[in-house]
Structures are given as C-alpha cells and as structure tokens.
Amino acid sequence: MKWKCSVRLIILWLIMMNLNACIYEDIELKQYLGELIFNDASLSRDGTQSCASCHEADRAFFDPRVNATSLDASTPGAVSLGQDDIALGDINSPSIAYVAMTPEFHFDEDAGVFRGGILLNGRTPNVLVQARLPFLSALEMQTTEAEVVAKVEDSYGQLMEYLYGDDVFDSVATAFDAVADSLAEFEKSDQMATFDSKFDKALVGDELLSDTEQRGLALFMDEEKGNCAACHPVPTADSLDVDSLFTDFGYTNLGVPKNNLVRSLNGRGLGFVDEGLFDNNEVTDVDLKGAFRIVSLRNVAVTPPYMHNGVFADLETVVHFINSRDVPGALNPETGLPWQAAEVDATKNTNEIGDLGLDAEEVSAIVAFLKTLTDERYESFIEE
Ligand code: HEC
Numbered sequence: 207m208k209w210k211c212s213v214r215l216i217i218l219w220l221i222m223m224n225l226n227a228c229i230y231e232d233i234e235l236k237q238y239l240g241e242l243i244f245n246d247a248s249l250s251r252d253g254t255q256s257c258a259s260c261h262e263a264d265r266a267f268f269d270p271r272v273n274a275t276s277l278d279a280s281t282p283g284a285v286s287l288g289q290d291d292i293a294l295g296d297i298n299s300p301s302i303a304y305v306a307m308t309p310e311f312h313f314d315e316d317a318g319v320f321r322g323g324i325l326l327n328g329r330t331p332n333v334l335v336q337a338r339l340p341f342l343s344a345l346e347m348q349t350t351e352a353e354v355v356a357k358v359e360d361s362y363g364q365l366m367e368y369l370y371g372d373d374v375f376d377s378v379a380t381a382f383d384a385v386a387d388s389l390a391e392f393e394k395s396d397q398m399a400t401f402d403s404k405f406d407k408a409l410v411g412d413e414l415l416s417d418t419e420q421r422g423l424a425l426f427m428d429e430e431k432g433n434c435a436a437c438h439p440v441p442t443a444d445s446l447d448v449d450s451l452f453t454d455f456g457y458t459n460l461g462v463p464k465n466n467l468v469r470s471l472n473g474r475g476l477g478f479v480d481e482g483l484f485d486n487n488e489v490t491d492v493d494l495k496g497a498f499r500i501v502s503l504r505n506v507a508v509t510p511p512y513m514h515n516g517v518f519a520d521l522e523t524v525v526h527f528i529n530s531r532d533v534p535g536a537l538n539p540e541t542g543l544p545w546q547a548a549e550v551d552a553t554k555n556t557n558e559i560g561d562l563g564l565d566a567e568e569v570s571a572i573v574a575f576l577k578t579l580t581d582e583r584y585e586s587f588i589e590e
C-alpha cells in the first residue's frame with residue numbers, strides 16, 4: 207500500500223515537472239510573440255507605427271522623438287503623433303518599463319485611497335486590458351481588431367495557433383484577445399524589469415553611491431526635507447520587486463500646470479481641463495479631480511519631458527517645482543516666469559508639496575540621486 211502510494215506520488219511529481227517545463231516554455235514563447243507584435247509597425251492602419259514607436263526598447267520604452275510639442279530643440283515631444291502623423295495626444299508617452307508590475311486598480315480600505323491601475327488615471331485595471339487599446343485609438347494606431355488579426359494571422363499564424371489553439375483564428379475576438387495576451391506577457395518579461403541600476407547595485411553592496419548621490423538619497427527620504435519617499439517609497443535590499451519601483455501606486459494632484467503648447471496644437475484648446483483620476487469610471491469623489499498616479503521613478507533621468515503632460519523639460523525643474531510651487535516669487539527656471547497656476551487648483555496637494563525649503567545645492571543632490579535609478583543599458587543617455 208505504502209509502496210503504491212509513493213509510486214503514484216512520483217508519477218504525479220513527474221507529470222507536474224513536465225507540465226511546469228511546458229508552461230515555462232510557453233510563457234517564454236508568448237513573450238517572444240508579444241515582442242514581435244510590439245515591434246511590428248505593419249499592424250497600424252498605414253503600416254507606419256508600432257507600440258515601440260512610442261515605447262522604444264533602447265530608450266527605456268518611452269518616445270524620444272522631437273516634434274512640434276517639444277519644449278526645445280533637444281527635448282522629446284511632450285506628446286506623440288498618431289500613426290497618420292497628424293493626430294496629437296494629450297498625455298506624455300510614458301516609459302513602460304516595470305509598469306506591468308503595477309497592482310490592479312483598487313480602493314485601499316486601510317489607507318482610504320485608490321491605488322494602482324494602468325494608464326495615468328488607472329482607467330484600465332492591468333496591462334492585459336490596456337494592450338488592446340492603442341490599436342484602436344484615434345490618437346495612436348488607428349486600426350480595427352479585424353485588421354490586426356488578419357495581419358497577425360499572416361505573419362505569425364503558426365505560432366499563434368501553437369500557443370493559443372488551432373481554433374484561435376475562428377473568431378476575431380478570440381484572436382485579438384490572444385494578441386493582447388502575448389503583449390501583456392512581453393510587458394511582464396524580465397527584459398522590461400532588469401533592476402540593474404547603480405542604486406540596485408549599491409543596495410547589495412556591488413557599487414557605492416557618491417557623496418552627493420548619498421546626500422540626495424538622504425534628502426529624498428528625510429521627512430523634514432524632501433519627504434519624497436512619502437509617495438515614492440525607497441526600497442531596501444529585502445523589498446519584493448513590486449515594492450521597488452519608487453511608488454506606492456497612489457494618486458494625488460501635484461498642481462501641475464496645463465501644457466498650453468500641447469493644448470493649442472492638439473485641438474483641445476486652452477479651456478480644456480483634464481480631470482485625471484476623476485475621469486476614471488470608478489471614481490466619484492470630486493476631491494480627486496486633477497489627481498494622477500504616483501509614477502515609478504526608475505529611468506526618470508533618461509525619459510524627459512516630465513509630468514503626465516510633459517510640461518517640464520528638465521528633471522531639475524520637477525524638483526524645483528515640488529520644492530517651490532507655493533513660494534511667492536519662485537520662478538520656473540525654464541521660462542524665467544513664476545510657476546503657472548495648476549490645471550486643477552482646488553484639489554492640489556498642499557500638505558506635502560509646494561514649499562519644502564530646499565536650497566539649490568540640495569535640489570541638485572536629489573537630482574544626482576535620481577540619476578542612479580537608471581538601468582545599466584540606458585546609462586549612456588544620462589545628461590550631465
Ligand atoms: C502614439 C504613441 C503610442 C503608441 C503607438 C502606443 N502607446 Fe502606449 N502609451 C502612450 C501614451 C500617451 C500613454 C499614456 C496614456 C494615458 O495614461 O492616458 C501610454 C500608456 C501605455 C501604458 C501604460 C503606462 C502606465 O504607466 O500606466 C502601457 C502599458 C502601454 N502604453 C503599452 C502600449 C502598447 C502595448 C502599445 C501597442 C499595442 C502602445 N502602448 C502603443 C502612447 C503610445
């Protein structure tokens with residue numbers, strides 16, 4: 207009896223091992239398919255734009271291209287052009303490295319706040335749901351599910367059938383779901399989350415932060431100084447991956463000004479107001495108007511311009527803004543003018559933001575620290 211039982215266990219174990227091996231390989235193949243689809247410009251209406259056009263792998267998965275919405279000749283556009291080279295978005299194309307680790311959009315009962323979700327107002331729960339949208343968006347790839355599926359069947363039909371079943375192309379809906387699934391698997395792959403910045407190396411003792419970087423980190427964490435870690439928590443060597451992204455995934459209104467250049471070019475006009483989190487169907491609290499997701503700061507030094515609408519060209523300006531938004535007479539160093547009013551003024555965060563009393567040297571130390579959050583393969587893009 208005992209003997210029979212252990213044979214059964216061994217067989218069960220063997221089957222499980224085998225199955226595990228299979229699942230593992232399939233995930234890798236799905237990531238591979240997802241990467242091909244991510245980079246495939248033929249999938250947009252005119253065959254000119256892929257996901258990678260606005261999320262370039264060699265550039266921390268953001269859009270480095272200069273266009274009419276650039277604040278100066280060397281800063282990437284504040285927003286991206288659609289595949290027709292005419293349509294202009296209203297939100298800066300974010301770096302999507304690490305983003306798949308964002309928790310699903312939810313209300314955190316303990317803290318009484320919303321957290322997580324994909325897109326900067328969390329209006330899609332996860333990367334799987336989000337991955338369908340750019341194909342269909344009038345501001346992005348401007349195509350249809352049927353068109354995408356036809357092209358994917360042409361180029362990757364066999365691989366799709368192997369991974370998602372021989373009948374995957376029987377319906378457009380099923381095949382389009384599979385396309386989104388492979389993209390989501392690619393976004394969850396290790397290549398999007400390498401955790402090999404100078405900061406990561408310093409955490410485990412493989413590198414040393416310079417004195418200035420170390421000082422920036424201390425100011426970033428000091429509740430009496432930068433207090434940045436209140437919203438952008440600093441990981442420790444024991445943090446789980448999801449706790450290592452320098453965000454608690456909450457939402458707040460930083461009081462970011464409108465990007466008037468973008469609004470004058472994209473047809474929305476200067477009167478338009480983006481209500482941020484309030485536009486999320488699950489949110490009814492008017493105090494959340496103008497709130498945006500607290501973003502990861504990984505690779506922030508190499509992904510200008512800044513804020514959800516790309517209104518600042520330099521990283522240092524962001525820190526100046528958080529430091530001095532509410533200080534009378536404080537100037538935006540990029541315009542030489544006082545900080546513009548917030549797009550949504552009534553709800554802006556005044557507890558943690560706006561008058562920190564950091565001096566210029568402290569601001570640059572924080573910037574030096576932020577540069578250490580750059581993945582190794584993007585370090586050459588850090589500007590001194
Ligand atoms: C024309 C440029 C453009 C293209 C093409 C594009 N995106 Fe984006 N992407 C954006 C912009 C802009 C946002 C931010 C939108 C928002 O938050 O409202 C974004 C947001 C995202 C996010 C969420 C980021 C976050 O922090 O929540 C993911 C994930 C993403 N895109 C994946 C993709 C995938 C996958 C494709 C291809 C199917 C794609 N994108 C194609 C511009 C683009």
Ligand code: HEC
Pocket residue numbers: 426432433434435436437438457458459460462498499500501503506509511512513514515521524525528529555558559572
């Ligand atoms: C109360 C929460 C909060 C605090 C405190 C805070 N931030 Fe943020 N941070 C945010 C939110 C929310 C955003 C995105 C805002 C937006 O785009 O509208 C953001 C954006 C940023 C960005 C721009 C990221 C990008 O890709 O555009 C940087 C850089 C940044 N914060 C650094 C800091 C530093 C440095 C400090 C401390 C001096 C700090 N933050 C304090 C919530 C916070």
